Amino acid sequence: MASPTMTEPLTPPAAATPGRRRWHAPVFGRLLDALSGLGSLLIAAMMLLVCADVAARNLLSRPITGVTELVALGVVAVVFLQLPAALRHGRLSRAEIFIDGLRRRRPRAAALLQALLHACGFFFCAIVFAATLSPFAKSWTSGDFIGVEGVFTAPTWPVVGIVLVGSACTALQFALLALLEWDGAATTGGDA
Amino acid sequence: MGGMEVGLISVLALLAAVILGMHIGIALGLVSFAGIVLLKDGGLAARMVAATATDALQDHAFGVVPLFVLMGMVVSICGLGRDTFDVFERIFRRVRGGLGVATVGANAAFAAVTGVSIASAAVFTKIAVPEMVRHGYQPRFAVGVVAGSSLLGMLIPPSLLMIIYGVLAQESVGRMFLAGIVPGLLLAVVFSLMILGMARWWPRKLYATAGGQAPAALVNDGVLALLRKGVPIVALIVVVLGGIYGGLFTATEAGAVGAAGALVIAALRRQLSAGRVWQVLVETGHVTVSILFLVLAAALYARMLALSGLPAALADLVVGAQLGWWGFIALYVALLLLLGCILDSVSILLILVPIVLPIATTMGMDLIWFGIVTIVAVEIGLLTPPFGISVYTVKSSLDDRGISTRDIFAGAMPFVLAMLVLLAVLVAFPALSTTLARL
Amino acid sequence: QQTVNLTIGSSHPTVVPWVGLMQSYLQPEVNKRLAAAGSPYKVVWREAYGGVLYKANATLTSVGEGMVDIGWVFAATEGAKLPLTQVSSYAPALTGDPRHIIEVFNRMVPGTPALKAEWEKNNVVFLAATAADTLDLYTSFPVNGIADLKGRKLGAAGAIALLASGAGVVPVNTALPTMYNDVKTGVIDGAISIASGAVGIKLDEVTPYITQADLGSFLSGAIAVNRDTWAKLPPPVREAIQSAAADYGKQLGDAMLRSREGALKAMVQRGQSQNPPVKVTSLPAADREQWIRGLPNLAQDWAKNLDRRNQPGSQVLATYMAEVRKLGVRPTRDWDR
Ligand code: NA
Ligand code: NA
Numbered sequence: 001m002a003s004p005t006m007t008e009p010l011t012p013p014a015a016a017t018p019g020r021r022r023w024h025a026p027v028f029g030r031l032l033d034a035l036s037g038l039g040s041l042l043i044a045a046m047m048l049l050v051c052a053d054v055a056a057r058n059l060l061s062r063p064i065t066g067v068t069e070l071v072a073l074g075v076v077a078v079v080f081l082q083l084p085a086a087l088r089h090g091r092l093s094r095a096e097i098f099i100d101g102l103r104r105r106r107p108r109a110a111a112l113l114q115a116l117l118h119a120c121g122f123f124f125c126a127i128v129f130a131a132t133l134s135p136f137a138k139s140w141t142s143g144d145f146i147g148v149e150g151v152f153t154a155p156t157w158p159v160v161g162i163v164l165v166g167s168a169c170t171a172l173q174f175a176l177l178a179l180l181e182w183d184g185a186a187t188t189g190g191d192a
Numbered sequence: 193m194g195g196m197e198v199g200l201i202s203v204l205a206l207l208a209a210v211i212l213g214m215h216i217g218i219a220l221g222l223v224s225f226a227g228i229v230l231l232k233d234g235g236l237a238a239r240m241v242a243a244t245a246t247d248a249l250q251d252h253a254f255g256v257v258p259l260f261v262l263m264g265m266v267v268s269i270c271g272l273g274r275d276t277f278d279v280f281e282r283i284f285r286r287v288r289g290g291l292g293v294a295t296v297g298a299n300a301a302f303a304a305v306t307g308v309s310i311a312s313a314a315v316f317t318k319i320a321v322p323e324m325v326r327h328g329y330q331p332r333f334a335v336g337v338v339a340g341s342s343l344l345g346m347l348i349p350p351s352l353l354m355i356i357y358g359v360l361a362q363e364s365v366g367r368m369f370l371a372g373i374v375p376g377l378l379l380a381v382v383f384s385l386m387i388l389g390m391a392r393w394w395p396r397k398l399y400a401t402a403g404g405q406a407p408a409a410l411v412n413d414g415v416l417a418l419l420r421k422g423v424p425i426v427a428l429i430v431v432v433l434g435g436i437y438g439g440l441f442t443a444t445e446a447g448a449v450g451a452a453g454a455l456v457i458a459a460l461r462r463q464l465s466a467g468r469v470w471q472v473l474v475e476t477g478h479v480t481v482s483i484l485f486l487v488l489a490a491a492l493y494a495r496m497l498a499l500s501g502l503p504a505a506l507a508d509l510v511v512g513a514q515l516g517w518w519g520f521i522a523l524y525v526a527l528l529l530l531l532g533c534i535l536d537s538v539s540i541l542l543i544l545v546p547i548v549l550p551i552a553t554t555m556g557m558d559l560i561w562f563g564i565v566t567i568v569a570v571e572i573g574l575l576t577p578p579f580g581i582s583v584y585t586v587k588s589s590l591d592d593r594g595i596s597t598r599d600i601f602a603g604a605m606p607f608v609l610a611m612l613v614l615l616a617v618l619v620a621f622p623a624l625s626t627t628l629a630r631l
Numbered sequence: 632q633q634t635v636n637l638t639i640g641s642s643h644p645t646v647v648p649w650v651g652l653m654q655s656y657l658q659p660e661v662n663k664r665l666a667a668a669g670s671p672y673k674v675v676w677r678e679a680y681g682g683v684l685y686k687a688n689a690t691l692t693s694v695g696e697g698m699v700d701i702g703w704v705f706a707a708t709e710g711a712k713l714p715l716t717q718v719s720s721y722a723p724a725l726t727g728d729p730r731h732i733i734e735v736f737n738r739m740v741p742g743t744p745a746l747k748a749e750w751e752k753n754n755v756v757f758l759a760a761t762a763a764d765t766l767d768l769y770t771s772f773p774v775n776g777i778a779d780l781k782g783r784k785l786g787a788a789g790a791i792a793l794l795a796s797g798a799g800v801v802p803v804n805t806a807l808p809t810m811y812n813d814v815k816t817g818v819i820d821g822a823i824s825i826a827s828g829a830v831g832i833k834l835d836e837v838t839p840y841i842t843q844a845d846l847g848s849f850l851s852g853a854i855a856v857n858r859d860t861w862a863k864l865p866p867p868v869r870e871a872i873q874s875a876a877a878d879y880g881k882q883l884g885d886a887m888l889r890s891r892e893g894a895l896k897a898m899v900q901r902g903q904s905q906n907p908p909v910k911v912t913s914l915p916a917a918d919r920e921q922w923i924r925g926l927p928n929l930a931q932d933w934a935k936n937l938d939r940r941n942q943p944g945s946q947v948l949a950t951y952m953a954e955v956r957k958l959g960v961r962p963t964r965d966w967d968r
Contacts, residue, residue, distance in 0.1 A: 050448035131242030439817020
């Protein structure tokens with residue numbers, strides 16, 4: 001549970017935008033927010049779908065087939081649609097105690113450390129992206145699905161595709177944050 | 193390098209990365225990747241990372257996370273939290289320390305519809321702290337009560353931690369919920385007694401005014417107005433719990449029905465605009481990903497640990513060391529409390545539970561009782577420095593710059609002690625946790 | 632002596648008979664046979680049972696990508712990647728004897744090029760089939776005939792839902808772990824399930840009426856080995872694994888039968904003091920036949936669908952039926968006609 005501010009949503013914390021030059025291309029930021037918006041719509045859709053299933057099962061004795069499968073796929077999609085924006089808005093959990101202290105005492109060292117940590121984030125997301133390329137190609141070409149033919153089936157490629165897009169965008173956002181900190185370190189006049 | 197060495201080094205590397213400030217999910221992911229590279233090879237490591245990314249969360253049981261978060265958000269924007277507080281404030285207005293008890297009571301009721309403690313902390317910081325401060329309570333005490341009683345949010349069902357434990361331990365989530373009822377109510381009672389005791393014997397801890405006189409009544413609502421405020425939350429509790437135990441829907445589906453119910457209540461109260469719904473959905477998304485990304489990364493870490501053989505070796509070691517039942521529980525709880533200082537509760541469950549479950553099973557422990565003990569111990573971490581998420585939630589929801597994070601940690605300390613007492617009671621009397629669940 | 636390191640694993644815990652037997656029979660048996668043959672090789676097993684490396688939703692890809700060398704593949708849920716292997720789900724209720732299903736698949740998969748290729752395309756080599764015991768009814772209400780089932784909500788995981796329409800049952804997709812709770816709270820009125828699964832989750836506590844409907848045994852999965860690992864193994868080790876796997880199938884068939892008998896007995900025994908006590912009855916033969924005759928022509932739809940995609944669906948169905956008849960089974964429904 002990253003940021004606890006739930007009463008003032010949509011306010012990016014100061015930590016996400018230090019430095020002088022603005023590396024955040026506004027267009028990219030808006031793209032990430034659009035992805036996250038899609039994820040939010042998906043949550044709403046999941047809520048409606050489950051409620052419809054509950055109603056149909058109890059009132060009409062006719063459950064909606066495939067709800068289990070769709071929710072399972074939906075959870076993965078929601079996470080990867082939301083991931084880049086959550087990073088951008090500083091909502092992924094981390095312990096900031098040490099680095100905050102360092103920032104007060106030695107801002108330049110803190111900026112360099114932060115750049116390194118963001119580079120690690122870039123590296124990890126890049127691995128997810130690169131290693132998901134081949135599963136995506138397979139699921140696309142072979143028409144992979146989950147479920148049972150004759151009962152309910154749902155293709156898996158849209159979700160694997162979302163993992164691909166989400167990991168790529170998160171990697172890019174990490175790269176932007178790392179460059180931003182690097183830039184900040186270069187313009188910070190020595191350690192106080 | 194042998195598996196054991198890789199496993200042990202990975203634990204240290206993980207702690208170091210987290211303390212330095214790496215995102216916890218990234219730290220788990222990278223350490224796991226490096227571990228698999230050392231244990232097997234780079235190609236397999238990358239394939240395991242990708243496979244975990246797509247299949248670890250592909251389970252409809254995880255659908256409850258966004259749905260319960262959504263319900264909590266809707267409940268808090270439509271003012272149900274304030275109304276609940278008003279009702280309890282009215283009930284306890286003649287009691288010394290009554291506003292403190294009212295906060296605990298309102299939190300307990302609110303806990304029956306939210307599964308996340310940060311929701312409780314955020315809502316009641318806005319509602320209860322200003323009221324208490326206005327009525328002469330110590331700010332430090334006011335924020336402490338809110339931070340402390342927010343723990344009820346994840347002990348009284350529904351609870352995110354119980355859902356995650358249920359998934360990890362393959363215990364029924366419905367039974368875990370039942371198991372939490374008695375300990376949750378017990379905690380509310382312990383907190384209330386503690387506040388009443390403080391009001392009587394250490395009034396200076398409670399009241400800013402020297403005399404510590406009981407404040408004048410605030411809410412002068414008549415019975416009818418009070419009923420009108422109490423009915424919606426009771427209705428929602430009845431819908432959610434009644435639906436689960438009345439066979440209309442499963443514990444997993446209850447999040448969706450509850451969220452829809454909360455939206456209906458908000459709409460009936462004309463507190464719902466398109467903009468607000470959107471804001472709630474966006475916020476729900478952010479909270480969801482911050483939880484589930486951790487779940488995903490911790491699943492990868494657990495897989496790497498399994499490859500290293502460390503958990504099995506540790507289990508052998510603990511069983512072979514003849515620590516015995518009490519020795520093992522003491523060691524385990526100490527470890528949970530220690531990790532609770534630096535990690536968030538979900539991460540601790542995900543990292544530690546897969547390692548200790550085989551040991552607990554070998555020792556013949558009841559896994560439902562074990563889960564409740566685990567959850568209570570992990571929840572204490574929400575209040576302990578340096579990383580106490582409930583404390584930070586209170587801080588960031590607070591408008592008052594005069595109250596520091598340090599004040600909140602200090603104010604929450606009595607509640608940490610009360611939690612420790614409860615924990616000891618629950619360890620000593622397993623029936624408190626298991627009787628309802630095994631009914 | 633030369634050691635060969637192999638990782639063996641599963642998504643399910645070892646309490647599931649076909650997983651337990653991997654640990655208690657297959658693993659030691661391979662080394663026994665290597666030693667008996669005077670081979671210099673010894674396999675050192677590293678165990679990853681119970682879903683520690685992957686969950687039930689990724690059993691095939693995890694063996695294929697080498698997360699384990701040998702693993703149990705939950706073939707019944709892999710309709711997309713193993714379409715032809717699903718034949719026993721779409722030609723259901725032929726035999727209640729798991730030994731028949733195991734024997735048929737153990738012969739058919741290696742012997743039918745299209746079936747064999749289907750496994751190898753996923754980078755795994757099929758070693759031995761595993762089958763579930765026959766499907767029965769576990770209900771919270773008494774069942775005297777299929778008329779009692781009409782409109783009732785019964786838990787039916789995966790392909791078992793295909794059977795529901797024959798008796799007008801409303802299938803609800805519920806997994807084994809949540810079934811108990813869902814029956815208890817009344818979300819479902821019971822389940823179509825197997826005895827060896829029901830006994831483990833104490834389903835009988837909430838469904839005192841057990842009706843032997845004998846809706847058939849079916850292929851649950853198979854033990855498979857990663858294809859790259861297989862290619863690299865010394866021939867004597869390969870032979871030892873293959874022969875041990877073949878006998879694993881025989882052991883499993885017997886074990887499943889025993890497990891079913893034991894489970895039913897255990898449920899009746901421990902359910903004596905319950906109110907109402909656990910009671911096992913049989914669905915009248917005429918009702919059972921009516922149920923199976925009432926099913927749509929699942930097999931033909933399935934086979935034609937595959938034929939259209941240039942996969943030998945009809946041919947595999949015909950082979951399957953022929954193999955089943957060869958074992959002396961007289962099908963209630965001739966799915967190939
Ligand atoms: Na709760
Ligand atoms: Na803490």
